[in-house]
Amino acid sequence: MSNLQAPRGGAKEQSGLRYPANGKTIYHRPLNRAKTAELSGASFAYLFSEMVSYASKKIESIQDLEKRLNVQGHPIGLKLLDLLLYREPARSQTRPLNIITLLHFIKINVWQHLFGQAADGLEKSSDPSKPDEYMIIDNEPLVNRYISVPRDMSQLNCAAYVAGIIEGVCDGAAFPARVTAHSVGKQEEGEMWPGRTVFLVKFAPEVMERETFLGKG
Amino acid sequence: MSYYFVIVGTQDNPLFEHEFGTSKAGGDGQARFPDQARHMNQFIVHSSLDIVEEVQWGGTGQMYLKCVDRFFNSYVSCFLTGGNVKFMLLHQPPSSAVSSTGGAANPRSSTSTIATNPTSPQTEEAVRSFMLEVYESWVKAIMSPFYHVNMEVRSPVFRQRVAAAGRKYL
Numbered sequence: 001m002s003n004l005q006a007p008r009g010g011a012k013e014q015s016g017l018r019y020p021a022n023g024k025t026i027y028h029r030p031l032n033r034a035k036t037a038e039l040s041g042a043s044f045a046y047l048f049s050e051m052v053s054y055a056s057k058k059i060e061s062i063q064d065l066e067k068r069l070n071v072q073g074h075p076i077g078l079k080l081l082d083l084l085l086y087r088e089p090a091r092s093q094t095r096p097l098n099i100i101t102l103l104h105f106i107k108i109n110v111w112q113h114l115f116g117q118a119a120d121g122l123e124k125s126s127d128p129s130k131p132d133e134y135m136i137i138d139n140e141p142l143v144n145r146y147i148s149v150p151r152d153m154s155q156l157n158c159a160a161y162v163a164g165i166i167e168g169v170c171d172g173a174a175f176p177a178r179v180t181a182h183s184v185g186k187q188e189e190g191e192m193w194p195g196r197t198v199f200l201v202k203f204a205p206e207v208m209e210r211e212t213f214l215g216k217g
Numbered sequence: 218m219s220y221y222f223v224i225v226g227t228q229d230n231p232l233f234e235h236e237f238g239t240s241k242a243g244g245d246g247q248a249r250f251p252d253q254a255r256h257m258n259q260f261i262v263h264s265s266l267d268i269v270e271e272v273q274w275g276g277t278g279q280m281y282l283k284c285v286d287r288f289f290n291s292y293v294s295c296f297l298t299g300g301n302v303k304f305m306l307l308h309q310p311p312s313s314a315v316s317s318t319g320g321a322a323n324p325r326s327s328t329s330t331i332a333t334n335p336t337s338p339q340t341e342e343a344v345r346s347f348m349l350e351v352y353e354s355w356v357k358a359i360m361s362p363f364y365h366v367n368m369e370v371r372s373p374v375f376r377q378r379v380a381a382a383g384r385k386y387l
Contacts, residue, residue, distance in 0.1 A: 027357050027374045078300060079360055085280075085299040086356045094278035095299050101278075172300040172366075174227075214274055 031086055038116065045146045052147070052158055062156050066181070070164035077110075077168020084109045096173050099203065099211055103134055106169055114165070115142045132208050134201045136166065139193040141181075157181040159197045166199055176204040218310050218335075219248040220387060221258040222379065224355070225303040226367040229266055231259075232302070233370045233379075240384040250309065258291070262305045265293040269305075273297055280352070281345050284336055292335040296348035298355065300366070304348055308335050308387075343386045350382035 019025065055068040084105075085093060096102035107119040121137035141159040149156050159181040170177040178201075185196035224233040236248040236258075250258065265286035272282055286293040296304040334340060358370050 025372075025374050026361055027354055027372075027378055029357070031353065031356055031360075075362075075365070078366055081299045082356050082359060086352065093280060095273075095280060095297065097274060097278040174301045210274070 031083065041142075041145075044142075048143055048158075048161070049146070051161070062153055065156065066160035066163075069158060069160040070167065070179075073161045073164025073166075074168040074171070077165040077170075078172040079168075080110060080113065080165065081169045081172040084113055096175075098214065099134070099175065099207070102170065102173055102175055103136065103201070106166055107136060110165070110169060111138075114162075130202075132203045132205070134203075136199040136201065138162075138197050138199070140195050141197045144195050144197070157183045157197060159199070163199050166201065170201065170203075175207050177207070178202045178204075218244070218308055218387070219250050220309075220383065221248070221250070221262070221307040222351075222383070223259070223262055223305050223307075224370070225262075225266065225305055227301045228367055229263070230367055231369075232367065233375070235376065235379050235383075237380060237383045237387075239387055241387065246384060249311065258307055261286075261288045261291050262293060262307050264288070265295070265305065266303065269295050269297065269303055281348055283341055283344075294341075294344045294348075296345075296352065298352060300359070302355070304351055304355075306344060306347070308340075308344075310335055347382050347386040350385070351379055354378040354382075 051072060052065075052069065055072065056065050059065045059068070085095070088094075088109075096105050103122055107122045111117065111119045115138075119136050120139045121135070123135045123137065125131070125133035125135065127133070138159070141162060143159055143161055144157070147158050149158075163179040163181040167177060167179040170179065180200050180202075182198045182200060183196070184198050185191060185194040187194055218239040220237050220239070222235045222237070223231055226232045236250075238244055238247045238249055240246045265288075268286045269282065272285060280297055280299075282295040282297060284292050285295045291307050291309045294306045294308065296306075298304070354375055358364060358372065358375055
């Protein structure tokens with residue numbers, strides 16, 4: 001190790017912090033990026049396949065695997081929330097205060113940032129006994145593009161990773177929720193969107209309580 | 218004017234603390250809290266968190282909540298990030314009670330509008346600029362893949378950035 005720590009300026013050595021060779025830390029890099037800057041889909045698909053196979057080691061059930069993918073996505077959501085709010089123009093740089101603004105932020109801003117397009121749908125559960133459930137719909141999730149699910153794991157949807165990101169955004173904004181991914185596309189001939197996925201967002205009871213309270217006030 | 222800046226996490230836990238003084242109008246950037254009251258700053262800011270939680274769901278969801286609380290001669294301004302992390306700034310203008318310990322710096326700094334009136338629009342604007350600059354550094358800090366929510370920020374570079382923002386605006 002000692003040969004890695006080449007002698008450098010005294011002040012830097014005292015702090016115990018090792019700077020990169022060009023002296024630029026994370027704080028020197030700009031947070032804004034050009035609209036066209038996109039990552040290669042192939043490298044993402046490769047990385048994601050490794051993430052899925054890593055998560056599928058020593059699992060007991062499909063739920064277990066989905067849970068692990070969810071956990072991998074969660075911190076990304078937490079970070080994205082503040083990053084995307086920071087990039088908003090000053091006028092609309094506001095914290096989401098109710099469920100609708102939060103979900104709208106996810107549908108438009110988060111999806112646009114991650115996948116280059118808005119989500120295909122946002123719906124409230126039609127079941128009157130479940131007012132705390134909302135659905136974000138993606139006809140063809142980017143993460144599932146090169147994933148074929150084996151027949152014996154038919155309940156698996158690897159978009160659980162994206163569900164984790166959504167959950168991170170919700171948790172970060174103080175709207176604790178459980179988010180799960182469900183495949184709803186029919187595997188029939190001539191089906192337009194066989195990979196159609198619904199992200200079911202179920203908010204915690206305290207969120208619903210606050211929502212009704214704020215709605216009255 | 219003396220400032221005490223603290224970043225408070227989602228569990229009301231302090232993540233970062235910094236004390237500084239005004240650099241405007243000949244100030245030397247040193248905090249001049251009276252010795253017998255300095256330890257009160259943390260209590261004052263902590264008690265203001267209740268007010269922040271009261272006002273955070275009202276209004277339009279602006280991040281900068283302006284001056285939220287006041288305790289005698291201490292004013293507390295707040296900036297709330299999207300991730301519910303609170304930037305709290307306690308500012309204390311030099312008062313007659315302080316001037317006995319404050320020494321020669323006080324008559325000079327009292328010429329500045331920021332120093333004399335903590336609730337004036339100029340002060341609010343200066344604090345907003347300060348908070349926005351800290352927010353930029355904060356987003357960069359949390360973007361680190363090794364940063365987990367509610368972790369203390371120890372980076373000396375982050376501290377430098379906060380101090381620089383304080384020198385620039387306050």
